[in-house]
Amino acid sequence: xxxxxxxxxxxxxxxxxxxxxxxxxxxxxxxxxxxxxxxxxxxxxxxxxxxxxxxxxxxxxxxxxxxxxxxxxxxxxxxxxxxxxxxxxxxxxxxxxxxxxxxxxxxxxxxxxxxxxxxxxxxxxxxxxxxxxxxxxxxxxxxxxxxxxxxxxxxxxxxxxxxxxxxxxxxxxxxxxxxxxxxxxxxxxxxxxxxxxxxxxxxxxxxxxxxxxxxxx
Amino acid sequence: xxxxxxxxxxxxxxxxxxxxxxxxxxxxxxxxxxxxxxxxxxxxxxxxxxxxxxxxxxxxxxxxxxxxxxxxxxxxxxxxxxxxxxxxxxxxxxxxxxxxxxxxxxxxxxxxxxxxxxxxxxxxxxxxxxxxxxxxxxxxxxxxxxxxxxxxxxxxxxxxxxxxxxxxxxxxxxxxxxxxxxxxxxxxxxxxxxxxxxxxxxxxxxxxxxxxxxxxx
DNA sequence: CCTACCGATCGGTAGG
DNA sequence: CCTACCGATCGGTAGG
Numbered sequence: 001x002x003x004x005x006x007x008x009x010x011x012x013x014x015x016x017x018x019x020x021x022x023x024x025x026x027x028x029x030x031x032x033x034x035x036x037x038x039x040x041x042x043x044x045x046x047x048x049x050x051x052x053x054x055x056x057x058x059x060x061x062x063x064x065x066x067x068x069x070x071x072x073x074x075x076x077x078x079x080x081x082x083x084x085x086x087x088x089x090x091x092x093x094x095x096x097x098x099x100x101x102x103x104x105x106x107x108x109x110x111x112x113x114x115x116x117x118x119x120x121x122x123x124x125x126x127x128x129x130x131x132x133x134x135x136x137x138x139x140x141x142x143x144x145x146x147x148x149x150x151x152x153x154x155x156x157x158x159x160x161x162x163x164x165x166x167x168x169x170x171x172x173x174x175x176x177x178x179x180x181x182x183x184x185x186x187x188x189x190x191x192x193x194x195x196x197x198x199x200x201x202x203x204x205x206x207x208x209x210x211x212x213x214x215x216x217x
Numbered sequence: 218x219x220x221x222x223x224x225x226x227x228x229x230x231x232x233x234x235x236x237x238x239x240x241x242x243x244x245x246x247x248x249x250x251x252x253x254x255x256x257x258x259x260x261x262x263x264x265x266x267x268x269x270x271x272x273x274x275x276x277x278x279x280x281x282x283x284x285x286x287x288x289x290x291x292x293x294x295x296x297x298x299x300x301x302x303x304x305x306x307x308x309x310x311x312x313x314x315x316x317x318x319x320x321x322x323x324x325x326x327x328x329x330x331x332x333x334x335x336x337x338x339x340x341x342x343x344x345x346x347x348x349x350x351x352x353x354x355x356x357x358x359x360x361x362x363x364x365x366x367x368x369x370x371x372x373x374x375x376x377x378x379x380x381x382x383x384x385x386x387x388x389x390x391x392x393x394x395x396x397x398x399x400x401x402x403x404x405x406x407x408x409x410x411x412x413x414x415x416x417x418x419x420x421x422x423x424x425x426x427x428x429x430x431x432x433x434x
Numbered sequence: 435c436c437t438a439c440c441g442a443t444c445g446g447t448a449g450g
Numbered sequence: 451c452c453t454a455c456c457g458a459t460c461g462g463t464a465g466g
Contacts, residue, residue: 013435029333031249035461045436047463056461111332115325116246119388148412154405161382162375169378171336188371195365196413230451252445262452264447273445 014052016042021059022067026108030060030116061121064113068125069106073099074132078139085146086194088139093163093190100167107168147197155197162193231269233259238276239284243325247277247333278338281330285342286323290316291349295356302363303411305356310380310407317384324385364414372414379410 020041024033035056039046053059076095082088100107113121137152147155166189237258241250252273256263270276293312299305317324330338354369364372383406 029246029248031246032333034459036459046461047437048435050462051435108332111328114385115328115332116249148408150405150409154402155409157386157402158379158383158406158409161386162379165378165382166375168331169374171331185371185374188367189375191365192367192372192375192413193409194413195417196409196411200412200417251443253443263445264453265451267446268451 010052013042013044013048017044017049017052017059018063018066022063022109025060025063025112026105029108030056030112060112060117061124064109064121065124065128067106067109068129069100069110070125070129070132072103072106074129074136078132078135080139085143085198088143089159089194089197090190092159093186093193096160096163097167097186100164104167104171146199148199150197158196159193162189227269230259230261230265233261234266234269234276235280235283239280239326242277242280242329243322246325247273247329277329277334278341281326281338282341282345284323284326285346286327287342287346287349289320289323291346291353295349295352297356302360302415305360306376306411307407309376310403310410313377313380314384314403317381321384321388363416365416367414375413376410379406 017038021033021038024037024041035049036046038059039049042049049059053062073096076099077092080088080092080095082091113119133153133156136156140152140155166186170185234255238250238255241254241258252266253263255276256266259266266276270279290313293316294309297305297309297312299308330336350370350373353373357369357372383403387402
């Protein structure tokens with residue numbers, strides 16, 4: 001064979017199909033995307049797709065597995081650095097939000113899976129991301145002494161949930177929220193989370209602006 | 218006229234269409250639901266729908282406005298009671314999660330709006346729910362002295378986000394998560410949130426199990 | 435990998 | 451409010 005044996009012609013075509021389908025799914029949803037659109041974007045005839053995938057849903061589940069947001073986000077989190085709990089959480093939060101803001105589209109994949117497939121591919125997915133979660137838990141364990149007695153997996157779930165929803169609410173409401181609802185909002189979320197998980201003895205350094213009364217409304 | 222003038226025949230038909238469309242949209246998504254399915258479920262001929270709605274999207278935006286989850290959830294939150302901050306937040310959290318668990322479907326409406334319409338109806342919606350948010354902010358203001366200096370709207374955003382995502386992650390991963398990720402998980406979320414927003418002086422009562430070391434992994 | 439086709443179904447409308 | 455229809459498009463396949 002003359003061609004690169006590592007990336008065969010078949011592989012390249014298969015990837016082109018997945019790439020095209022990914023782009024179309026996230027911008028239109030699954031049901032609203034036609035196989036003809038996928039074919040055109042991938043540069044082949046409609047019929048040719050079926051040499052690589054058995055059906056439309058087969059394409060979707062393949063896209064889901066190798067483009068799922070968790071898969072892109074968790075590795076960034078496992079790279080988070082910091083000498084203290086505060087630094088680590090801040091670094092992780094800003095990596096997470098950066099990544100989400102850089103590619104807001106790929107959240108759609110997860111939402112499509114939820115709405116149009118009722119989460120039926122979730123087991124497949126969880127299997128894939130579990131190792132990353134284990135790594136993340138391991139990295140957090142270093143700071144055990146600074147933490148309240150909360151199971152680490154629960155904390156990670158709370159962390160991801162909190163900042164995912166920070167991003168989602170911002171996305172949905174960005175032009176509509178009253179200013180008080182968005183000023184320094186990431187910093188505020190980080191502080192709520194940090195105070196929520198840290199041992200009370202450490203909780204005071206720099207995070208609480210002590211005597212001032214809360215802003216009204 | 219013999220018929221009840223308050224609920225006219227036209228009104229009843231219109232409602233039947235909205236009810237049918239709502240049920241179908243949340244279970245299949247928007248694009249995957251056909252006007253013929255809506256007509257059949259509402260008990261009329263396809264053509265008749267167009268006497269009440271201009272288009273399929275017109276039906277969707279009408280459904281979105283009067284069935285949106287926020288609209289059903291925020292009133293429950295404004296009814297939350299409690300003499301202390303802790304009681305109030307616990308009551309609100311359990312109301313929110315109860316409501317979500319009672320009707321997990323209606324989250325789909327919001328997700329469909331996000332995926333298939335990219336949030337284009339959000340302004341319309343926000344206008345409708347803003348009064349409820351104001352009420353909620355007012356009720357929280359009673360506890361100002363127990364709170365860290367965080368703008369109240371930010372706190373509400375954090376609250377809703379945290380427990381929405383608690384629900385979502387539970388829904389997606391319920392059978393897959395390691396046990397440590399779900400035991401007493403709502404209670405843990407509530408505690409993280411409470412410790413995150415309370416003044417440190419009050420933060421200690423009952424919430425922190427002081428000396429024990431965190432569970433590993 | 436393509437051409438040409440299948441039956442089914444789509445959103446929407448005319449005309450009454 | 452219904453019947454009957456429009457042109458367009460759907461996922462998928464046969465056959466080469």
